[in-house]
Amino acid sequence: MSEKVILVVGYDGAELLDIACVTSSLDIANRIGANPPYRTVLATPGGHSITCDSGLRLHAQAALERFNAPLDTLLVSGGLGHAEAASGQLLVAHVRRLSTLARRVASVCTGATVLAEAGLLENRRATTHWMYAEQLARSYPAVRVDPDPIYIRDGDLATSGGVTSALDLTLSFIEEDHGMALARGVALGTVAYLQRPGAQAQLSMFLTRCSSDDLVVRRTSNHIVSHLGDDLSTATLARIAGVSERHLSRLFLTYVHETPAQYVRRARTEAAAYLLTSTALPVAAVARRSGFGTTESLRQAFLAHYSVPPSRYRLEHQPSDTR
Template sequence: MRERVILVVGYDGTELLDIGCITSSLAIANRIGANPPYRWVFATLGGNTITCDSALQVHSQAAVERFNEPLDTLLVCGGLGHTRAAENQLLVGHVRRLSTLARRVASVCTGATVLAEAGLLAGRRATTHWQFAEELARKYPDVLVDPDPIYIREGDIATSGGVTSALDLTLSFIEEDHGMALARGVALGVVAYLQRPGAQAQMSMFVSRHSSDDLVVRRTSNHIVSHLGEDLSTPVLARLAGVSERHLSRLFLTYVHETPAQYVRRARAEAAAHLLRSTEMPVAAVARRCGFGTTESLRQAFITHYSVPPSKYRQDHSAGLARRGARFRTSSMAGAAPDRAPRARSTA
């Protein structure tokens, strides 16, 4: 393989960050040694220039309808124009056609709407920006929508959450293609957290803002959620923050209402919960990934935070996810026209 061809599909109303997170990450990967290198092509209908959500214009490099070469990855961007894009059957038809040329297919943010309209998410679990998840589930009852994860990978199709999740998804592809070392280099290049788990919630303690404006607390909490598998003992955190252990504990109690150790334990428990909910990773592997070290430590944390052991939490959540999918489907079917025909999956 001489190069990995990545086709990035946009339309009027695309979110500019969706495009930038993908293409900038791939550019850095090439600069630091991706072999085979990536070649990305930004494509639109007719090869037309598009106007993004931010009113900036982006020139196309190819026309979607005239692109016929084999693809490594097809990536459909999101943005406020996703509804109009999904209503354009010419665009949808060519996305469906191009999916047959690609090794893997993915969407960023509300780009999942276009994949769903193309029939590519039927019977699959998928995510999108949390604000549009219920709308996606209502319009496409054959898709099991989970609004929580940053991204979901099912076989050769991946969907991701809002906006900057494009970076997390692209880093996961780079790691898959070229290994952890190169992905780490790209993450350093874009000054990003390398291993934010795909199962991590879009709306959680990881992305919520503390009421505190204290710089030490902010920097320390950011370090904690970005290095869950490392030594996060209070002495280590205090040394990194440049303050005494006593002062760090006092700051956390004042602004976060927890000691540093309690905050670390809660952060690890939340990360583990999302991995248990959204992956089939063995419990022991989840414990290691989230910094618990042993399954017993993980079990004790879950008893404390969720009142159930990890295995029971996973079992209960799986049932809850199925019920939520059924509820989404029921509400969607209640409002759908009875004579709506299934979306065709033939090529355009």
């Protein structure tokens, strides 16, 4: 093929970022030397314009049912309209048809629902936006749903988590197609982190804040992730929150399903995992920055949380060009 055709499947209620993260990254790849270049095509039912979640309208470049050109990658976008899209028999049938013409098949976010409805995820490991993972697993029991990773590559099939994980997945495609140097150039062009490991959790406490409905839990969890090196004993946290230790523990178990101590340990472990994969700091320095008193404490936490020691975790998750 003189070019790599990437067919992006859109529909009413698709998430604009799910589409743009892919198309913009591939456009940057072309501008800095992708050879063969990418040609992205937005295909929709009937070739009609679609209204995205945000209310913006996108003009299609092809009708899904009439597309028969040579195809490198079939990618289904996600969005709030994913369930309705998956209920459309013609859309699903043509996704299934086009999957047989593509070298690889992928979905972004809740686009996994369409792939599952088309039978393309049966007995395959897949992910989706963490908020919809339980629903996907319940609706399609033959799919091995893992809600944690940013993206999962299972042979010629790839699925990604929520929204901007589309960028991470696309960078992995660019690296596969053209090498790490070009992927790094695209990451620089998008001011993106190259590269978050696909196995990194979508819902990391180090990168997000607790969204609990309980104000005490939310404030305490935000204090924890912002002060990992401080004294975070339950007694200290209870004093900061202005409640008893017993009441704080009861609130955390109710809203987070962990004790305060367990939450602190997990937050520190995820922070250490981020530092191990994004910096060259020695393990001892990582332990100090993430709030562990000793490297042995860090090691025990990693064995419990990731089943590997910190040094092994770093080796397995560092960018491929540095291995």
